[in-house]
Amino acid sequence: INIYRISNKLYLGYVENKMYEKTLDLFEQLPFSLHNVGYIIIFNACAQLLNDRAKQIGKKLLQQIPKYFHNDNVIITSALDMLMKFGDVENAENFFQMMKKKDVIAYNAMMKGYVENKMYEKTLDLFEQLPFSLHNVGYTIIFN
Incomplete structure (x- = not known):
């Protein structure tokens, strides 16, 4: 067991x-x-x-x-x-x-966390640093 x-x-x-x-x-x-x-x-x-x-x-x-x-x-x-x-x-x-x-899930978690903590500029800064293209979840986080 x-x-x-x-x-x-x-x-x-x-x-x-x-x-x-x-x-x-x-x-x-x-x-x-x-x-x-x-x-x-x-x-x-x-x-x-x-x-x-x-x-x-x-x-x-x-x-x-x-x-x-x-x-x-x-x-x-x-x-x-x-x-x-x-x-x-x-x-x-x-x-x-x-x-x-770092994978897309980690980046999404960070961006979501920044949004939840009302740190919108950090969200956008991290978005601009993405080393790969984002899927729908990431775009939803950014646009909200």
């Missing part, structure tokens, strides 16, 4: 049912570290809750994330989304700069 798969299923079940507090309760009760999908789910739960507890857990988790996950764009993009929702633009920018191979 893979304990990571079981815990991820439990986390995901809570998140899909919008039971974010229960997700964090379970996360704090389990005595082992997260695996890649677990980080994504917990960052998502923290981003949805947006309360002090979620911010504390999310930021603590970011400090503890193993270095080998720093190259995982999905995990880092989930962290970007969470940080932007917390209004922690500076840390989101630091994680974005740390990404070696």
Whole structure:
């Protein structure tokens, strides 16, 4: 039995049912570290809750994330989304700069975060730096 798969299923079940507090309760009760999908789910739960507890857990988790996950764009993009929702633009920018191979999803997450934080000029600046053509989601972010 893979304990990571079981815990991820439990986390995901809570998140899909919008039971974010229960997700964090379970996360704090389990005595082992997260695996890649677990980080994504917990960052998502923290981003949805947006309360002090979620911010504390999310930021603590970011400090503890193993270095080998720093190259995982999905995990880092989930962290970007969470940080932007917390209004922690500076840390989101630091994680974005740390990404070696930024993809369209990471750029979209940053631009969306800038818009959510009413930093429209930064959104346009980042849009102008895109090293590839954008698809519909990116254009929707820019035009809104």
